[in-house]
Amino acid sequence: MLSSVLQLVTWRIEGPVMGNAEALFLVVAITIITYLSRGGMILLLAGRDLPEPVTRALRNVGPAVLAALVVTFVANPDEANQGVTLPEGLAVAAASLIHWKWKNLAVTLVLGMIVFWVTRELF
Amino acid sequence: MARSPGEIASLIDRDAVRDSLPLLVPAVPFGFVLGVEINDSLMPLLFGISTSWTIFAGAAQLAMITLAGTVSAITVVLTALVINARHVMYSAAMAPTFAKQPRWFRVLGPTVLIDQIFALSLTQAEQPPEKFRRYYITCGVLFFTMWQILTIAGVFFGSAVPESWGLGLAPALMFAGIVVSMAVNRPAIIAAVTAVIVTLLTLGLPNRSGLLVGALVGVAAGYLADRGPGDG
Numbered sequence: 001m002l003s004s005v006l007q008l009v010t011w012r013i014e015g016p017v018m019g020n021a022e023a024l025f026l027v028v029a030i031t032i033i034t035y036l037s038r039g040g041m042i043l044l045l046a047g048r049d050l051p052e053p054v055t056r057a058l059r060n061v062g063p064a065v066l067a068a069l070v071v072t073f074v075a076n077p078d079e080a081n082q083g084v085t086l087p088e089g090l091a092v093a094a095a096s097l098i099h100w101k102w103k104n105l106a107v108t109l110v111l112g113m114i115v116f117w118v119t120r121e122l123f
Numbered sequence: 124m125a126r127s128p129g130e131i132a133s134l135i136d137r138d139a140v141r142d143s144l145p146l147l148v149p150a151v152p153f154g155f156v157l158g159v160e161i162n163d164s165l166m167p168l169l170f171g172i173s174t175s176w177t178i179f180a181g182a183a184q185l186a187m188i189t190l191a192g193t194v195s196a197i198t199v200v201l202t203a204l205v206i207n208a209r210h211v212m213y214s215a216a217m218a219p220t221f222a223k224q225p226r227w228f229r230v231l232g233p234t235v236l237i238d239q240i241f242a243l244s245l246t247q248a249e250q251p252p253e254k255f256r257r258y259y260i261t262c263g264v265l266f267f268t269m270w271q272i273l274t275i276a277g278v279f280f281g282s283a284v285p286e287s288w289g290l291g292l293a294p295a296l297m298f299a300g301i302v303v304s305m306a307v308n309r310p311a312i313i314a315a316v317t318a319v320i321v322t323l324l325t326l327g328l329p330n331r332s333g334l335l336v337g338a339l340v341g342v343a344a345g346y347l348a349d350r351g352p353g354d355g
Contacts, residue, residue: 050218060349063302075323
Protein backbone atom coordinates (compact mmCIF):
# COMPACT_ATOMS: atom_id res chain seq x y z
CA MET A 1 0.00 0.00 0.00
CA LEU A 2 2.74 2.44 1.07
CA SER A 3 4.86 1.61 -1.96
CA SER A 4 1.85 2.21 -4.23
CA VAL A 5 1.32 5.63 -2.68
CA LEU A 6 5.03 6.44 -3.05
CA GLN A 7 4.92 5.32 -6.66
CA LEU A 8 2.02 7.69 -7.30
CA VAL A 9 3.82 10.59 -5.60
CA THR A 10 7.03 10.09 -7.53
CA TRP A 11 5.34 9.32 -10.83
CA ARG A 12 5.90 11.53 -13.80
CA ILE A 13 4.92 11.34 -17.44
CA GLU A 14 8.48 11.00 -18.74
CA GLY A 15 12.13 11.79 -17.96
CA PRO A 16 14.32 11.61 -14.84
CA VAL A 17 13.10 12.64 -11.41
CA MET A 18 14.67 14.18 -8.29
CA GLY A 19 14.48 12.60 -4.83
CA ASN A 20 11.34 12.89 -2.70
CA ALA A 21 13.23 14.31 0.29
CA GLU A 22 14.68 17.20 -1.71
CA ALA A 23 11.36 17.86 -3.43
CA LEU A 24 9.56 17.89 -0.07
CA PHE A 25 12.17 20.25 1.41
CA LEU A 26 11.73 22.67 -1.50
CA VAL A 27 7.94 22.67 -1.33
CA VAL A 28 7.83 23.13 2.47
CA ALA A 29 10.59 25.78 2.57
CA ILE A 30 9.13 27.88 -0.23
CA THR A 31 5.60 27.53 1.14
CA ILE A 32 6.80 28.93 4.49
CA ILE A 33 8.80 31.72 2.83
CA THR A 34 5.83 32.68 0.67
CA TYR A 35 3.41 32.76 3.60
CA LEU A 36 5.77 34.81 5.77
CA SER A 37 6.39 37.29 2.96
CA ARG A 38 2.64 37.77 2.51
CA GLY A 39 1.46 37.54 6.08
CA GLY A 40 4.44 38.72 8.12
CA MET A 41 3.78 42.45 8.05
CA ILE A 42 0.01 41.99 8.32
CA LEU A 43 0.41 39.93 11.49
CA LEU A 44 3.16 42.13 12.94
CA LEU A 45 1.54 45.48 12.25
CA ALA A 46 -2.12 44.61 12.81
CA GLY A 47 -3.66 46.48 15.70
CA ARG A 48 -0.80 48.97 15.96
CA ASP A 49 -0.93 52.60 14.98
CA LEU A 50 1.76 53.15 12.40
CA PRO A 51 3.81 56.36 12.47
CA GLU A 52 2.52 58.92 9.98
CA PRO A 53 5.62 58.79 7.73
CA VAL A 54 5.19 55.01 7.41
CA THR A 55 1.54 55.24 6.35
CA ARG A 56 2.50 58.01 3.91
CA ALA A 57 5.15 55.77 2.37
CA LEU A 58 2.80 52.78 2.25
CA ARG A 59 0.30 54.77 0.17
CA ASN A 60 2.77 54.68 -2.72
CA VAL A 61 3.55 50.96 -2.53
CA GLY A 62 0.64 49.99 -4.79
CA PRO A 63 1.38 52.30 -7.74
CA ALA A 64 5.16 51.76 -7.49
CA VAL A 65 5.15 47.95 -7.25
CA LEU A 66 2.48 47.46 -9.91
CA ALA A 67 4.19 49.91 -12.29
CA ALA A 68 7.47 48.01 -11.79
CA LEU A 69 5.59 44.73 -12.42
CA VAL A 70 4.24 46.09 -15.73
CA VAL A 71 7.81 46.68 -16.94
CA THR A 72 8.93 43.27 -15.68
CA PHE A 73 6.06 41.47 -17.39
CA VAL A 74 6.64 43.27 -20.70
CA ALA A 75 10.44 42.96 -20.75
CA ASN A 76 10.32 39.38 -19.47
CA PRO A 77 13.85 39.44 -18.03
CA ASP A 78 13.81 35.70 -17.30
CA GLU A 79 13.97 35.00 -21.00
CA ALA A 80 16.13 36.14 -23.91
CA ASN A 81 13.88 39.11 -24.62
CA GLN A 82 15.14 41.77 -22.20
CA GLY A 83 13.61 44.87 -23.72
CA VAL A 84 10.31 46.50 -24.54
CA THR A 85 9.37 46.38 -28.22
CA LEU A 86 7.50 49.24 -29.89
CA PRO A 87 4.21 47.26 -30.21
CA GLU A 88 4.45 46.25 -26.52
CA GLY A 89 5.14 49.83 -25.42
CA LEU A 90 2.31 51.19 -27.58
CA ALA A 91 -0.10 48.55 -26.25
CA VAL A 92 0.73 49.40 -22.62
CA ALA A 93 0.40 53.14 -23.33
CA ALA A 94 -2.91 52.54 -25.10
CA ALA A 95 -4.18 50.34 -22.25
CA SER A 96 -3.30 53.09 -19.74
CA LEU A 97 -5.20 55.72 -21.75
CA ILE A 98 -8.14 53.37 -22.34
CA HIS A 99 -8.42 52.59 -18.63
CA TRP A 100 -8.13 56.27 -17.71
CA LYS A 101 -11.03 56.97 -20.10
CA TRP A 102 -13.37 54.01 -19.43
CA LYS A 103 -12.18 52.52 -16.10
CA ASN A 104 -13.17 49.00 -17.16
CA LEU A 105 -10.53 46.25 -16.99
CA ALA A 106 -12.19 44.01 -19.59
CA VAL A 107 -12.29 46.87 -22.12
CA THR A 108 -8.67 47.73 -21.24
CA LEU A 109 -7.56 44.14 -21.87
CA VAL A 110 -9.44 43.63 -25.14
CA LEU A 111 -8.55 46.99 -26.73
CA GLY A 112 -4.96 46.80 -25.44
CA MET A 113 -4.47 43.37 -27.06
CA ILE A 114 -6.02 44.64 -30.32
CA VAL A 115 -3.57 47.58 -30.33
CA PHE A 116 -0.74 45.08 -29.75
CA TRP A 117 -1.82 42.73 -32.56
CA VAL A 118 -2.34 45.59 -35.04
CA THR A 119 0.92 47.42 -34.26
CA ARG A 120 2.82 44.11 -34.31
CA GLU A 121 1.72 43.66 -37.92
CA LEU A 122 2.59 47.26 -38.81
CA PHE A 123 6.08 47.51 -37.24
CA MET B 124 -24.79 22.73 9.21
CA ALA B 125 -24.94 22.73 5.42
CA ARG B 126 -25.69 26.05 3.76
CA SER B 127 -28.34 26.38 1.09
CA PRO B 128 -27.32 27.51 -2.42
CA GLY B 129 -28.99 30.85 -1.69
CA GLU B 130 -26.88 31.35 1.46
CA ILE B 131 -23.71 30.44 -0.43
CA ALA B 132 -24.64 32.88 -3.22
CA SER B 133 -25.07 35.63 -0.63
CA LEU B 134 -21.44 35.10 0.45
CA ILE B 135 -20.19 35.87 -3.05
CA ASP B 136 -19.29 39.48 -3.75
CA ARG B 137 -20.50 40.34 -7.25
CA ASP B 138 -18.13 43.31 -7.56
CA ALA B 139 -15.24 40.94 -6.90
CA VAL B 140 -16.42 38.50 -9.58
CA ARG B 141 -16.86 41.34 -12.10
CA ASP B 142 -13.40 42.76 -11.33
CA SER B 143 -11.64 39.37 -11.20
CA LEU B 144 -12.83 37.90 -14.49
CA PRO B 145 -10.68 40.11 -16.77
CA LEU B 146 -7.65 39.32 -14.62
CA LEU B 147 -8.34 35.60 -14.71
CA VAL B 148 -8.08 35.54 -18.52
CA PRO B 149 -4.38 36.49 -18.61
CA ALA B 150 -3.69 33.82 -15.98
CA VAL B 151 -4.70 31.11 -18.46
CA PRO B 152 -1.50 31.04 -20.57
CA PHE B 153 0.63 31.48 -17.42
CA GLY B 154 -1.07 28.52 -15.76
CA PHE B 155 -0.59 26.48 -18.91
CA VAL B 156 3.10 27.39 -19.09
CA LEU B 157 3.50 26.39 -15.46
CA GLY B 158 1.79 23.06 -16.15
CA VAL B 159 4.11 22.39 -19.09
CA GLU B 160 7.15 23.25 -16.96
CA ILE B 161 5.94 20.99 -14.14
CA ASN B 162 5.78 18.17 -16.64
CA ASP B 163 9.29 18.96 -17.95
CA SER B 164 10.79 19.52 -14.47
CA LEU B 165 13.02 17.08 -12.59
CA MET B 166 10.62 17.41 -9.65
CA PRO B 167 8.21 14.49 -9.10
CA LEU B 168 4.91 15.30 -10.79
CA LEU B 169 2.65 15.43 -7.74
CA PHE B 170 5.13 17.54 -5.80
CA GLY B 171 5.20 19.91 -8.77
CA ILE B 172 1.41 20.09 -8.95
CA SER B 173 1.18 20.49 -5.16
CA THR B 174 3.06 23.81 -5.38
CA SER B 175 -0.10 25.36 -6.81
CA TRP B 176 -2.08 24.77 -3.60
CA THR B 177 0.77 25.11 -1.12
CA ILE B 178 2.82 27.98 -2.57
CA PHE B 179 0.26 29.55 -4.95
CA ALA B 180 2.69 32.10 -6.40
CA GLY B 181 3.11 31.81 -10.18
CA ALA B 182 6.52 33.43 -10.63
CA ALA B 183 8.09 31.70 -7.60
CA GLN B 184 6.57 28.37 -8.63
CA LEU B 185 7.87 28.73 -12.18
CA ALA B 186 11.39 29.54 -10.95
CA MET B 187 11.33 26.69 -8.45
CA ILE B 188 9.98 24.14 -10.92
CA THR B 189 12.48 25.18 -13.60
CA LEU B 190 15.51 25.23 -11.29
CA ALA B 191 14.68 22.16 -9.17
CA GLY B 192 17.31 19.49 -9.59
CA THR B 193 19.56 21.67 -11.78
CA VAL B 194 21.06 23.83 -8.98
CA SER B 195 21.39 23.37 -5.20
CA ALA B 196 18.21 23.37 -3.13
CA ILE B 197 19.45 26.44 -1.23
CA THR B 198 19.83 28.32 -4.51
CA VAL B 199 16.24 27.46 -5.42
CA VAL B 200 14.99 28.66 -2.03
CA LEU B 201 16.98 31.92 -2.23
CA THR B 202 15.66 32.57 -5.73
CA ALA B 203 12.09 32.14 -4.51
CA LEU B 204 12.89 34.46 -1.60
CA VAL B 205 14.01 37.24 -3.94
CA ILE B 206 11.05 36.77 -6.28
CA ASN B 207 8.60 36.82 -3.36
CA ALA B 208 10.18 39.84 -1.67
CA ARG B 209 7.64 42.18 -3.27
CA HIS B 210 4.96 40.42 -1.20
CA VAL B 211 6.51 41.98 1.91
CA MET B 212 5.57 45.36 0.48
CA TYR B 213 2.06 44.13 -0.31
CA SER B 214 1.78 42.85 3.25
CA ALA B 215 2.92 46.17 4.71
CA ALA B 216 0.57 48.12 2.44
CA MET B 217 -2.41 45.92 3.39
CA ALA B 218 -1.62 45.87 7.13
CA PRO B 219 -3.77 48.92 8.03
CA THR B 220 -6.75 47.42 6.17
CA PHE B 221 -6.28 43.96 7.71
CA ALA B 222 -5.98 45.56 11.17
CA LYS B 223 -9.77 46.11 11.07
CA GLN B 224 -10.38 42.41 10.35
CA PRO B 225 -10.87 39.45 12.75
CA ARG B 226 -7.82 37.41 13.69
CA TRP B 227 -8.79 34.32 11.65
CA PHE B 228 -8.88 36.47 8.53
CA ARG B 229 -5.55 38.13 9.33
CA VAL B 230 -4.00 34.64 9.56
CA LEU B 231 -5.68 33.00 6.54
CA GLY B 232 -6.12 35.98 4.21
CA PRO B 233 -2.42 36.41 3.32
CA THR B 234 -2.27 32.89 1.81
CA VAL B 235 -3.90 34.29 -1.33
CA LEU B 236 -2.25 37.73 -1.41
CA ILE B 237 -1.03 37.38 -5.00
CA ASP B 238 -0.33 40.30 -7.38
CA GLN B 239 -3.85 40.36 -8.80
CA ILE B 240 -5.64 40.15 -5.45
CA PHE B 241 -3.37 42.83 -3.99
CA ALA B 242 -4.16 45.11 -6.93
CA LEU B 243 -7.91 44.47 -6.77
CA SER B 244 -8.34 44.57 -3.00
CA LEU B 245 -6.28 47.75 -2.61
CA THR B 246 -9.02 49.52 -4.53
CA GLN B 247 -11.48 48.33 -1.83
CA ALA B 248 -9.39 49.33 1.19
CA GLU B 249 -11.80 52.13 2.16
CA GLN B 250 -14.86 49.85 2.14
CA PRO B 251 -16.44 48.69 5.42
CA PRO B 252 -14.47 45.71 6.88
CA GLU B 253 -17.18 43.15 6.16
CA LYS B 254 -17.56 44.26 2.53
CA PHE B 255 -13.76 44.24 2.10
CA ARG B 256 -13.57 40.72 3.58
CA ARG B 257 -16.28 39.34 1.29
CA TYR B 258 -14.62 40.97 -1.73
CA TYR B 259 -11.18 39.61 -0.79
CA ILE B 260 -12.43 36.08 -0.08
CA THR B 261 -14.40 35.96 -3.34
CA CYS B 262 -11.31 37.03 -5.31
CA GLY B 263 -9.17 34.56 -3.37
CA VAL B 264 -11.47 31.59 -3.97
CA LEU B 265 -11.81 32.45 -7.66
CA PHE B 266 -8.09 32.83 -8.31
CA PHE B 267 -7.10 29.84 -6.16
CA THR B 268 -9.62 27.50 -7.81
CA MET B 269 -8.75 28.73 -11.29
CA TRP B 270 -5.04 28.26 -10.63
CA GLN B 271 -5.50 24.62 -9.59
CA ILE B 272 -7.54 23.86 -12.72
CA LEU B 273 -5.06 25.67 -14.97
CA THR B 274 -2.06 23.88 -13.49
CA ILE B 275 -3.58 20.46 -14.09
CA ALA B 276 -4.79 21.48 -17.55
CA GLY B 277 -1.33 22.84 -18.38
CA VAL B 278 0.34 19.57 -17.41
CA PHE B 279 -1.80 17.63 -19.86
CA PHE B 280 -2.81 20.16 -22.56
CA GLY B 281 -0.19 22.91 -22.17
CA SER B 282 0.78 23.23 -25.80
CA ALA B 283 -2.76 24.11 -26.95
CA VAL B 284 -2.56 27.95 -26.58
CA PRO B 285 -0.70 29.31 -29.64
CA GLU B 286 2.30 31.46 -28.67
CA SER B 287 1.52 33.73 -31.60
CA TRP B 288 -1.43 35.18 -29.66
CA GLY B 289 1.07 36.92 -27.41
CA LEU B 290 -1.19 36.55 -24.38
CA GLY B 291 1.89 36.89 -22.19
CA LEU B 292 1.40 40.64 -22.58
CA ALA B 293 -2.11 40.53 -21.12
CA PRO B 294 -1.13 40.81 -17.40
CA ALA B 295 0.98 43.89 -18.18
CA LEU B 296 -2.00 45.59 -19.86
CA MET B 297 -4.28 44.84 -16.92
CA PHE B 298 -1.76 46.04 -14.37
CA ALA B 299 -1.14 49.21 -16.40
CA GLY B 300 -4.86 49.91 -16.12
CA ILE B 301 -4.84 49.33 -12.37
CA VAL B 302 -1.81 51.62 -11.94
CA VAL B 303 -3.70 54.35 -13.79
CA SER B 304 -6.68 53.98 -11.44
CA MET B 305 -4.34 54.21 -8.42
CA ALA B 306 -2.36 57.19 -9.68
CA VAL B 307 -4.83 59.75 -8.40
CA ASN B 308 -2.41 62.33 -7.00
CA ARG B 309 1.05 63.73 -7.65
CA PRO B 310 3.01 61.45 -5.23
CA ALA B 311 1.36 58.32 -6.65
CA ILE B 312 2.07 59.41 -10.24
CA ILE B 313 5.70 60.20 -9.37
CA ALA B 314 6.02 56.84 -7.57
CA ALA B 315 4.67 54.95 -10.61
CA VAL B 316 6.71 56.84 -13.23
CA THR B 317 9.93 56.54 -11.19
CA ALA B 318 9.33 52.82 -10.68
CA VAL B 319 8.90 52.33 -14.44
CA ILE B 320 12.12 54.21 -15.28
CA VAL B 321 14.26 52.54 -12.60
CA THR B 322 12.92 49.07 -13.40
CA LEU B 323 13.75 49.61 -17.08
CA LEU B 324 17.27 50.68 -16.13
CA THR B 325 17.81 47.65 -13.87
CA LEU B 326 16.33 44.93 -16.08
CA GLY B 327 19.69 43.20 -16.33
CA LEU B 328 19.82 42.36 -12.62
CA PRO B 329 19.39 38.63 -11.84
CA ASN B 330 16.22 36.96 -10.54
CA ARG B 331 13.97 39.88 -11.44
CA SER B 332 15.54 41.90 -8.62
CA GLY B 333 15.26 45.03 -10.78
CA LEU B 334 11.57 44.83 -9.93
CA LEU B 335 12.36 45.33 -6.25
CA VAL B 336 14.86 48.10 -6.87
CA GLY B 337 12.39 49.92 -9.12
CA ALA B 338 9.54 49.53 -6.64
CA LEU B 339 11.60 50.71 -3.65
CA VAL B 340 12.97 53.77 -5.48
CA GLY B 341 9.43 54.51 -6.70
CA VAL B 342 8.06 54.38 -3.15
CA ALA B 343 10.87 56.68 -1.97
CA ALA B 344 10.23 59.15 -4.81
CA GLY B 345 6.51 59.21 -4.02
CA TYR B 346 7.28 59.74 -0.33
CA LEU B 347 9.53 62.71 -1.06
CA ALA B 348 6.93 64.17 -3.43
CA ASP B 349 4.28 63.82 -0.71
CA ARG B 350 5.80 66.71 1.24
CA GLY B 351 4.63 69.35 -1.21
CA PRO B 352 1.43 71.38 -0.70
CA GLY B 353 -1.84 70.08 -2.08
CA ASP B 354 -0.97 66.39 -2.13
CA GLY B 355 -3.81 64.18 -1.01
